[in-house]
Amino acid sequence: MSAPSSSSSSSSICLFSYTKLKFFTRIKRFLQSKAAEKNSSNNNKQRTTSSKVVLVDNSDKEQVQVVAMDGETDQDDSLVLQRSVKRFHFGTWEEKEMAAMEIARLAKEDVKIRKLMAELGVIPGLVDFVSSDVVGRRRLAVKALIELANGTYRNKAIMVDAGIFSKLPKNTEIKEESARHDFAELILSLSSLANTHFHITSSEILPFLVGILESSSSVETKELCLGTFYNLSSALENAGPLISNGVIQTLLSLISVKEVSEKALATLGHLVVTLMGKKAMEDNSLVPEGLIEVLTWEDKPKCQELAAYILMILAYQSSAQREKMAKSGIVPVLLEVALLGSALAQKRALKLLQWFKDERQTRMGPHSGPQTGRITMGSPVNPRETQEGKKMMKNLVKQSLYKNMEMITRRANASAESSSKLKSLVISTSSKSLPY
Numbered sequence: 001m002s003a004p005s006s007s008s009s010s011s012s013i014c015l016f017s018y019t020k021l022k023f024f025t026r027i028k029r030f031l032q033s034k035a036a037e038k039n040s041s042n043n044n045k046q047r048t049t050s051s052k053v054v055l056v057d058n059s060d061k062e063q064v065q066v067v068a069m070d071g072e073t074d075q076d077d078s079l080v081l082q083r084s085v086k087r088f089h090f091g092t093w094e095e096k097e098m099a100a101m102e103i104a105r106l107a108k109e110d111v112k113i114r115k116l117m118a119e120l121g122v123i124p125g126l127v128d129f130v131s132s133d134v135v136g137r138r139r140l141a142v143k144a145l146i147e148l149a150n151g152t153y154r155n156k157a158i159m160v161d162a163g164i165f166s167k168l169p170k171n172t173e174i175k176e177e178s179a180r181h182d183f184a185e186l187i188l189s190l191s192s193l194a195n196t197h198f199h200i201t202s203s204e205i206l207p208f209l210v211g212i213l214e215s216s217s218s219v220e221t222k223e224l225c226l227g228t229f230y231n232l233s234s235a236l237e238n239a240g241p242l243i244s245n246g247v248i249q250t251l252l253s254l255i256s257v258k259e260v261s262e263k264a265l266a267t268l269g270h271l272v273v274t275l276m277g278k279k280a281m282e283d284n285s286l287v288p289e290g291l292i293e294v295l296t297w298e299d300k301p302k303c304q305e306l307a308a309y310i311l312m313i314l315a316y317q318s319s320a321q322r323e324k325m326a327k328s329g330i331v332p333v334l335l336e337v338a339l340l341g342s343a344l345a346q347k348r349a350l351k352l353l354q355w356f357k358d359e360r361q362t363r364m365g366p367h368s369g370p371q372t373g374r375i376t377m378g379s380p381v382n383p384r385e386t387q388e389g390k391k392m393m394k395n396l397v398k399q400s401l402y403k404n405m406e407m408i409t410r411r412a413n414a415s416a417e418s419s420s421k422l423k424s425l426v427i428s429t430s431s432k433s434l435p436y
Contacts, residue, residue: 084102085099088103088122096129107144118148118155127141131169138179142183146189150189156192168183168208177218180212181221184224185224187205192231194234200241209225210245210246226251226264239276247271255291255303261294262300265310268281269306282314292311295311295333311330334353
């Protein structure tokens, strides 16, 4: 009975020795490549360096010493890398924590080191740290992962494959604002893979982000979460999980906050083009009043453009939504945007106004409402009377439009900066990412 246990222990020792040997081989290869790069750069600069040393007199000894110390710093970083990775894999918990700090510092300085960390197997270990009960250890791991994810697609993919999203703590476990900010920053960096590497098959990440947005977190932290939702919503297959987790309600509640409104509206613009997203917005109590309020923000032209786009999608081929918007007072607001908004906002406002105008003319056509006594059932309508009726209706619409525009113009002229304001709003740049 003792033979199998001894053989299994010997095999585990062999595996550990092989892992250690493989680790040191990679470190040695990295150090050799660094030394080769240093030698080649020194050979290229040898003449320049020697000429500088000849010209240096006794008063410049400190300068020569600084040059020598710079070369030693590169060597020290390589030794620190070797020592830190070794301690992270084989050290005690305290040594692992110190190693995580050094790994974060080194990864921040050099993209080559960030790529080497993936080969040395550091990332899965740091991902395991994220689920640690020790708050300090968890914070160190998150900071190191943020640096390792910076600008490296492969490192981000390794983090996702290692199950980073399944190891996120609950919002109730994160008491400090800085810790929430770090988690939000890491998730935003990983969300850039939404269209390529992974899809939301499970929803651990969504309640986490919604919880931060609904908490009293800072505006900066909420902007990071909204950036993540924007990246995720750019993939249409993610619309279902986002909507089922109540993201639309959260976003609509944030569009009235000017600091984060633009990102919230941009994400809603992605979701409204889906059937589920459009239905969820149509049934929401904040629509259309919240979007109409955004249309009145003259100092936020981008928000006006996005709000007008969402209203266009909701109003298109939906008389019920157009009636709902009309009762909420959208027409005077659209007239104001058509006059004072940016070029793109004006175009969208005029399109909406055209729909409301056409619908009103349809309701007030010759066959709608009670008919006059002269026209019996089934009798043909006099073409001349029809033409006169259309002409009269067109004149009434024009008069109403002119009166509204005069009112808006008087309101604009009441301020001292009316002329410059009109000019700046007309020529302001606008997004071309949307069809209108």
